[in-house]
Amino acid sequence: MRKITVRDVVLQTVVSLVNLSGRRLGLTGAPEEKDLEQARLGIDAVRALLPLLPDDEMAPVRDALSQLQVAYAREAGGGAGQEQPAEDQPSEPSAEDQERAKARSKIWTPPGT
Numbered sequence: 384m385r386k387i388t389v390r391d392v393v394l395q396t397v398v399s400l401v402n403l404s405g406r407r408l409g410l411t412g413a414p415e416e417k418d419l420e421q422a423r424l425g426i427d428a429v430r431a432l433l434p435l436l437p438d439d440e441m442a443p444v445r446d447a448l449s450q451l452q453v454a455y456a457r458e459a460g461g462g463a464g465q466e467q468p469a470e471d472q473p474s475e476p477s478a479e480d481q482e483r484a485k486a487r488s489k490i491w492t493p494p495g496t
Contacts (some may be wrong), residue, residue: 397432400425401447408454426451
C-alpha cells in the first residue's frame with residue numbers, strides 16, 4: 384500500500400467508470416446490462432473527476448468520455464438521428480430543437496470526429 388498513490392486510485396476509478404458506463408450503454412453487445420441511468424451517473428462521475436487526473440492521462444480519458452456522451456445521447460434520444468418521413472419533418476426548427484442544438488454545441492468532442 385505504500386507505493387499506491389491517490390492519483391493512481393483516481394485514475395483507476397475513472398477507467399473503471401468509463402468501462403462500466405460503456406457496458407451500461409450496451410456497447411458490449413449485452414442488452415441485459417443496459418441501464419441508461421447508471422450510464423449517466425458514470426459519465427457525470429468521470430466528468431467530475433477529470434480535473435483531478437494527471438495531464439498526461441487527460442486526453443485519452445476525454446476521448447473516451449466524448450464517445451460515451453455521444454453514445455448516451457444516441458440511446459437516450461431514442462434514435463434521434465434517424466430520418467423522418469418528409470411529411471413529418473418540420474419546416475423550421477422549434478424552440479425546443481434550437482435549445483437542444485445549443486446544448487449539443489457545449490459538448491466537447493475530439494477533433495476529427
